[in-house]
Amino acid sequence: MSERRRRVFITLAALLVSVGVLAYLGFGGIGENLVYYWSPTELKASGDQAVGANIRLGGLVEPGSIEREQDGLTLRFAVTDGEASVPVSAETVPPAMFREGIGVVVEGTMRSDGWFETRRLMVKHDNEYQPPGEMQDLDIKELMKSMQFEESDT
Amino acid sequence: MKRLRWDAILGLLGVLLLLVGSYIGLFLAPPDRHMGEVQRLMYVHVPTAWISMLVLTAAFVFAIASIWTGKPKWDAAMTGATEVGVVFGALLTAQGMIWAKPTWGVWWDWDVRLTTTLIMVVLYAGILVLRSFVDDPERRATWSAVAVIVGYVDVPLVYFCVRWWRSLHQIQSSPETVASSMVVPLRINSFAILFIAIWCIAQRARLEMARRRGESVALPPKRAPRTAEIPGTPQGVDNV
Secondary structure: OHHHHHHHHHHHHHHHHHHHHHHHHHHOOHHHOOOOOEOHHHHHHHHHHHEOOEEEEEEEEOOOOOEEOOOOOEEEEEEEOOOOEEEEEEEOOOOOOOOOOOEEEEEEEEOOOOOEEEEEEEEEOOOOEOOOOOOOOOOHHHHHHHOOOOOOOO | OOOOOHHHHHHHHHHHHHHHHHHHHHHHOOOEOOOEHHHHHHHHHHHHHHHHHHHHHHHHHHHHHHHHHOOHHHHHHHHHHHHHHHHHHHHHHHHHHHHHHHHHOOOOOOOHHHHHHHHHHHHHHHHHHHHHHOOOHHHHHHHHHHHHHHHOOHHHHHHHHHHHOOOOOOOOOOOOOEOHHHHHHHHHHHHHHHHHHHHHHHHHHHHHHHHHHHHHOOOOOOOOOHHHOOOOOOOOOOOO
16 A cells, blocks of 8 residues: 555656646746847837847848848848837848748847847748748738737736 | 567558658649748658657656556556657757758757757657666666656647747647648648557567566576586576
8 A cells, every 4th residue: 555655646746746847837927038039129129228239139021121232241121020120230141931021030239320230040930831822912910920929928 | 470460550551651641742732832842841840740749748648657557568658658759859850950941041049949849859868868777677667757757848848839938930830821732741641650659669668578577587597517407497597
């Protein structure tokens, strides 16, 4: 009987630790302190505090904002979340998926002149896979939703 | 003629389905409108992800059964599922990196999905290492089962992290977001990889049981002088 009890105790203790850690991570609000990227709105709101630090900025490439410099190296575009928009200067070759309206996460620094400087440009695409064919119009709100740029409330 | 075991039949069926599903995925399904041909990696990457999480969930259930009952068969099943989970998790990470480079532009980034997946692989590999250090079979079963149960925390995190936190990896697709011509090979390959996983786990569990039986056999004592040997009695094999 004591052997049986010991087994039950170990099983329950292990399960308790497992569920406890998961509940803490899932519902303990760790996401507030663990931010993978800043949205343009958040970056704008933090003002000078964001200048100089190595951070990530995430959002959509604003339609009509992509420009390539004459030097053939620098790529300029704006990252938007539908509310605020941050101009980005990227010295990198973008992946083939890079285009207007696509999600991006750029890693770099905010300059005091309001430009975000990056050498690491990553494309964040949505969960849709469709054959080639009709292209829909770019709707920032819809795109934000499908690329999960809106914060969930947990 | 030797009869095939049930799991071997399942495994062969899995290999066959994998060939069919991959053929459809590579040659009959359309390319993605934005990603082009590289999207076909989905037909192995997504099933590998599903099945590795499913297999580790099975390991979790086997671990509970193993401590609860103390029966060696559950410990063997847990070992098989954990090993297959580690192998599939490593494959998953490699496939993900191969897909990430041409689409996201980077091989790796410390996003939640990628980080929790890497933790999953390293954690379960660590549990297997821990196992190999314990000589006493009962203690080994208890310790590794506790580690598997506690370590399982990371598996739901791998699944839900993209919904809970900001990430680079997109959230789960669903039949609504994937063209039906792509869903067909995805489903076939998912069953294929599931069957192959079950085959591997069954084989590995059987091997683990054989090892365990081997452990409980006492080592033969040093050979006695020839004169003392009684013909017809095997030495040292008293407990099989």
